[in-house]
Amino acid sequence: MTAAATRPDPFRAMTRSAFVPTLLVGPVAIAIAFFAGGGKAALGAALGYAVTIAFFGLGMVVMLRLAANVAPMLFMATALAVFFGQLIFLLVVILLLQGADWLDGRAFGLTALACALVWQVFQVLGFLRSRRPVYDEAPVSDEAAAGGAAQDEPAGRHTP
Template sequence: MTPQAAAPGAPVAGPTRGVFAPTLALGPVVVIAGAVLGGGRAALAACLGFLVVVAFFGLGQLVTRRLSVAVDPPRFVARASAIVLGQLIFLLLVILALRDAAWLDGPAFGLSALAVALAWQVFQVIAFVRSRRVVFDAPDKTRQDGTPPT
């Protein structure tokens, strides 16, 4: 049986909506925590960490939606896994590049990036589990002998 064309972004449309709102709500929390624990410089670093993670994972969601059009499930999973791995590698490279920046509070940046990335992943799993997905193929329009039903 050939895979049927899905609506653009169908496998990730629900999870995308279920991830952005709770993750964006976490932004002020990490910035306030940075301000309370480390002052203005830490709050700025926490805000930057939040923005970097949301930009990386948001862009990954958009790419995943674009690549999920009319793709069979094994290819979709492979593509989505590659995108997530790429996101995590690029995020690690950004964190490593900024770790020795004198103008940045490194621990506040790293902890806020870690907290937001973990929250994004948790909310993404929750949203995907709650989304409705077809888990079986539509029945064939032919009988077992290959003739159409009468």
């Protein structure tokens, strides 16, 4: 097995950690909207829930495609760029639906905000709990693996 095949996948941990709590928040928000504002508010909450799940779920797919071969030190920068893009697209959807009188905009916005916050908090927790390398692993030579010759120190590390 290669080092890339055994390397932990932070995307799976982040998605697993964020998806389930967000799935639980949506129905609660829809029920609260229904009891507080009726069917129009429930429709707005349901749409806010669906849009948020779609955007953040697709964001993880984009992260998987873009950052699959990114060096570990560039992973967070890539994640922040995708997150910024997600927020811009979510803002565009909110602006496009702002004049729609067939749904309750307040229920839509509050549900989207609640789902986005839950997704982001649990996604960060999933990332922090995942095991990921913080440096590039150097390949081990056959001779060093057998314990024969002394290993040269990696570049940049010096012993006194």
